[in-house]
Amino acid sequence: MSEGRPPLPGRHFGLTWRPLTTRDDEAVRQLLSRSWPVDQSLHPGSLDLHPSRQQSAGVDLEFDSLAGVDPDGALRTVALVRRDGGRALLWAMIDPGWRGRGIGRAMLRWQDACAQRAGAVVADILVDETRTDQRRLAAAAGFTSAGRVRAMHRTFTTGSATSAPAPRTVTGVDGLEIHREELAAGTRWQARRDGRRVGALEGAVTPAAWPDHGVAHLQFDFCGVDVCSADVALPLLAAAVRAYASADMVTARIDVDVHQDGVLDAAGTLGFTTLGEAIRYTTGSSVRV
Secondary structure, three states, rough: OOOOOOOOOHHHHEEEEEEEOHHHHHHHHHHHHHHHHHHHOOOOOOHHHOHHHHHOOOOOHHHHHEEEOOOOOOOEEEEEEEEOOOEEEEEEEEOOOHOEEEEHHHHHHHHHHHHHOOOOOOEEEEOOOOOHHEEEEEEOOOOOOEEEEEEEEOOOOOOOOOOOOOOOOOOOOHHHHEEEEEOEEEEEEEEEEOOOEEEEEEEOOOOOOOOOOOEEEEEEOOOOHHHHHHHHHHHHHHHHHHHHHHOOOEEEEEEEEEOHHHHHHHHHOOOOEEEEEEEEOOOOOOEEE
16 A cells, blocks of 8 residues: 555645644644634644644654645644554544535545555544534544543642652552653653553643643553553552642543543542543444443
């Protein structure tokens, strides 16, 4: 299969198409600032479409991103394909004034083709349960329901920060150790038992001036395990909460599959509450949600 970019959407949409670059950071921020008050949605978040952050996280913007620019040079659409092994997560946003023209269908076709450019993968889209327009678009494009995700958050109260910085290594029960390392795009906490990696959690903070600035976004990596137990999830999440609280963060957010009881229990124990739910649509096998 060709590893080049798939054919771009047509010029009849009134847009010029090109890859995103890190110079588009401000234009993407402005697009999200126009769109979020209209959509009132949780997905995608700022970091999902932030060009510089996604490039730092390993996304190849030249091949795996798409920008639609109007004749005046204003950015009206963005799309990103984020790969993770045999899966690809698709994120996109369209300026409210440019919707209803078929652009969303064309971009989704491009994203799916882009996801497959280096070999067959399963493509996923995460859509807020309340966004019936986006859910219809995904279904019409051949995506099927594949699960439900719960968006949870915890707000740090004034004075909850500790004066001491969070330690880089924490030893828990049953020989579990939590190691923290700084990445180009955020922070990773790894859980190890007897030298074996049994879980990980990554966090990144939305920068100032972006729509959800001050939010620390967390994402679990279960390291090949289908279900993460609470005895691993709880110390990982607790380490991240302590770190962000000591850094005077305002809010931490995490998406949790509704079948991950261990993670849900850990989040509840640490004071996370539900913001809303989203449906995961996929080109792979569907499941009842």
